[in-house]
Structure formats: C-alpha cells, structure tokens
Amino acid sequence: MSSTRRAGEMWRRLPVTVRDLPVGLFLLAGSFTPALHGSGTQIGDLPTRPFDTLAIAVVALECLPLAVRRRWPAVCIILVSLGFAADQLYGYHLVAGTALPLALLSAGAHLERYRRAVLVLLTAAYVALTVGLSLIGPGEPPEQYVTFYLVMVFLWGAGAWLRSTRIAEAEHRRRVAEDTRAAERTRIARELHDVVTHHVTAMVVQAEAARYLTAAPDRLDQALTAVSGTGRQAITDLRHLLDLLNPDHGTGGETRAPHAGTLRTLVEQTRQAGQPVEFTEEGTPADTAGSADLVAYRVVQEALTNALKYAHGSRTSVQVHHRSKEITVEVSTDGTGSPIPSPGGSGRGLAGLRERVSVLGGDFSAGGGDGGGFVVRARIPARSTP
Numbered sequence: 001m002s003s004t005r006r007a008g009e010m011w012r013r014l015p016v017t018v019r020d021l022p023v024g025l026f027l028l029a030g031s032f033t034p035a036l037h038g039s040g041t042q043i044g045d046l047p048t049r050p051f052d053t054l055a056i057a058v059v060a061l062e063c064l065p066l067a068v069r070r071r072w073p074a075v076c077i078i079l080v081s082l083g084f085a086a087d088q089l090y091g092y093h094l095v096a097g098t099a100l101p102l103a104l105l106s107a108g109a110h111l112e113r114y115r116r117a118v119l120v121l122l123t124a125a126y127v128a129l130t131v132g133l134s135l136i137g138p139g140e141p142p143e144q145y146v147t148f149y150l151v152m153v154f155l156w157g158a159g160a161w162l163r164s165t166r167i168a169e170a171e172h173r174r175r176v177a178e179d180t181r182a183a184e185r186t187r188i189a190r191e192l193h194d195v196v197t198h199h200v201t202a203m204v205v206q207a208e209a210a211r212y213l214t215a216a217p218d219r220l221d222q223a224l225t226a227v228s229g230t231g232r233q234a235i236t237d238l239r240h241l242l243d244l245l246n247p248d249h250g251t252g253g254e255t256r257a258p259h260a261g262t263l264r265t266l267v268e269q270t271r272q273a274g275q276p277v278e279f280t281e282e283g284t285p286a287d288t289a290g291s292a293d294l295v296a297y298r299v300v301q302e303a304l305t306n307a308l309k310y311a312h313g314s315r316t317s318v319q320v321h322h323r324s325k326e327i328t329v330e331v332s333t334d335g336t337g338s339p340i341p342s343p344g345g346s347g348r349g350l351a352g353l354r355e356r357v358s359v360l361g362g363d364f365s366a367g368g369g370d371g372g373g374f375v376v377r378a379r380i381p382a383r384s385t386p
Contacts, residue, residue, distance in 0.1 A: 024065070024066035031063070037051050038093050041087075044137050062100070069106035105158060105162075108158065110159075279318045280317075281321075283322030283323060284322055292380045295357060299356075306374070307374075314334040328379050330378075357378050360381050362380040363379045
C-alpha cells in the first residue's frame with residue numbers, strides 16, 4: 001500500500017470534527033493577515049473598520065464553528081450567521097465572511113431536522129440585517145440585497161441536492177443488499193431442496209421396502225445398507241452446502257461439487273431404492289463446462305426424485321448427451337407405478353430447475369409424454385469457465 005493511500009485512510013479514520021476544522025483554521029489565518037484586512041464579503045456601504053480586539057471574537061465566531069458543520073450543522077449555521085452579522089454591522093469585512101456560504105452549503109447537505117424552520121429563521125435574520133445596515137449606513141439598492149440572498153439560497157439548494165443524492169445512493173445500496181440477500185436465500189433454499197428431497201425420498205422408499213423383508217434377512221440387510229449409504233451421501237452433500245455458506249469459502253483450495261460425472265452414482269442410488277432406471281450417457285463431460293454440469297446433475301436428480309415419489313417401480317429412462325457447446329438431458333417415466341408415502345411436494349423443484357436452466361440461456365420442459373408417463377427435457381449451454 002502506497003504512503004499516500006495509507007495517509008488517506010488514516011485521515012478518513014479521524015473524527016469528522018477534526019477533518020472539518022482545517023477549513024475554519026485556514027479562514028482564521030487569512031482573517032489575521034494584514035494584507036487581507038477589509039477584503040472579505042461586504043453588503044451595505046459601511047466603511048471598513050480597522051482590525052481590533054472585538055474583531056478577534058468576530059473571526060472566531062465565524063470560523064471555528066465550521067469544525068462542526070457536518071456533525072451539528074444547525075449549531076454551525078446559527079453561530080456563523082451571528083458572526084457574519086457582527087462582521088457586517090461593525091464594518092470589518094473580514095475574509096472570515098467566506099464561512100457563511102460554506103456553512104449554508106453544509107446545512108443544506110447535512111441538516112436532518114427542522115430544515116424549514118432553520119431556513120425561515122435565517123431569512124428573517126437576513127431581513128433584520130439588511131434593515132440594520134440601511135439604518136446605520138447610506139444603504140444599497142434593494143436589488144443588491146436580493147442578489148446576495150438569492151446566491152445564499154442557491155448554496156442551500158446545492159447542499160439539499162447533495163443530501164438527496166446521498167439519500168438516493170444509500171437507498172440504492174440498501175436495495176442492492178436486500179436483493180443480494182434474497183437471491184442468496186433463494187439459492188440456498190434451492191440447493192437444500194435438491195439435496196435433502198432426493199436423499200430423504202430415497203431413504204423413505206428404502207425404509208418402506210425394508211418393512212416387508214423381515215423374512216429375508218439377506219435382502220433386509222441389503223436394504224438397510226442402502227438406507228445407510230444414502231444417509232451418508234446426504235450428510236456429505238449437506239456438508240458441502242454448509243461449506244458454501246462459510247464466509248471463508250473460496251479462499252482456499254477447490255471445493256467438490258456434483259457434476260455430470262457422478263450421474264452413474266446417482267442412478268445407482270435410485271436403483272437401490274427400487275426404481276428400474278435405464279441410463280445412457282453419450283459424449284465426454286467437458287472440463288470447461290462451467291455450471292452446466294451441475295445444472296444437468298440437478299435436472300436428473302429432481303426427475304429421479306419425482307419418479308420415486310409419484311411413479312415408484314415404473315420404468316425410468318435417463319439420457320444425457322454431452323456436446324461441445326451444450327448438454328441435453330431427457331428423463332422419462334412410464335408412469336405405471338404407484339405413489340409412495342413420502343413427504344408431499346412443494347412445487348419448488350421443477351420451478352427451480354426451469355430457473356437454473358434459463359439463467360444459462362437454455363431450454364427446459366416438463367410434462368406428460370406421448371405414450372403417457374412424464375418427461376423432463378433440458379438443453380443446457382456449456383459455458384466455459386475462466
């Protein structure tokens with residue numbers, strides 16, 4: 001990190017009053033410079049008064065409140081206005097008078113409460129000042145007083161515009177943060193649905209089948225082993241999902257994610273649950289398919305889960321074709337089986353798949369087949385990863 005950047009960060013960490021004080025000190029020093037006496041802002045035709053002891057108090061009243069122009073803008077503008085009025089009524093015409101435009105700009109930008117009341121108070125004070133200057137001096141044409149007032153109103157309006165811009169940016173950041181959190185919650189819910197629903201459904205089917213195998217110990221042991229294996233796989237996938245939620249995820253090595261290469265394991269697990277599955281895979285999964293492999297895996301997983309839940313025991317066909325620019329998936333079920341007593345569906349699975357595929361610019365369909373049953377089809381563009 002460069003020394004300039006490091007110094008900038010140290011400056012930003014200082015209290016806001018400390019960061020605002022140098023402007024006031026600069027005007028303070030300019031007001032004490034003999035060559036600049038009488039060179040400040042002047043309204044009215046009062047002759048310039050020599051710098052004296054009272055001028056020191058007037059300078060301090062105009063300049064030092066600038067240190068709190070962002071922390072306490074109302075206090076700053078009131079004190080600076082009093083100092084400016086004294087400056088004009090006594091005829092000092094100090095460089096410190098420049099503090100008034102700065103205080104007005106800051107008040108318009110940072111004042112949160114009683115904005116209208118402060119503006120009315122300042123207007124009344126200015127009218128009183130112009131009347132006072134006209135009574136003790138020769139006076140100026142009214143249009144000059146009006147011009148000065150309009151300039152001050154413009155500065156307040158500029159500050160108000162900065163304030164509204166700051167509020168709009170904060171609101172935009174808040175909405176972006178909320179949208180990001182909502183998208184992340186949706187992604188997590190989708191992953192949980194895909195992982196938990198499939199494994200739990202398979203375990204329910206296997207457990208239901210085991211109830212009728214008490215007279216066949218070998219087959220019962222095989223069924224219970226399948227339940228245990230499915231449970232271990234569910235734990236592994238849930239741990240992977242928890243790794244994704246870890247704030248340090250992605251800072252180390254690679255994290256395992258399901259891909260089309262594990263489809264055979266998924267199919268075999270479904271077969272162990274009692275679902276006859278014919279699996280065909282053509283082509284070679286590309287190393288640079290990006291998230292297309294994961295989406296293809298989720299399509300097959302959800303389709304097999306639905307087959308287990310709603311057409312248990314019916315013939316199911318899984319066809320996956322890997323091409324250079326896309327992956328196509330088709331899962332069809334005859335629909336001649338019978339539903340099993342498993343947890344009811346929420347309708348989130350197919351909707352989530354449609355969203356996953358559309359994000360990658362692919363096509364997704366799910367519905368009845370020509371000869372009955374149910375067919376899920378997906379065309380997933382294979383986008384290369386960096």
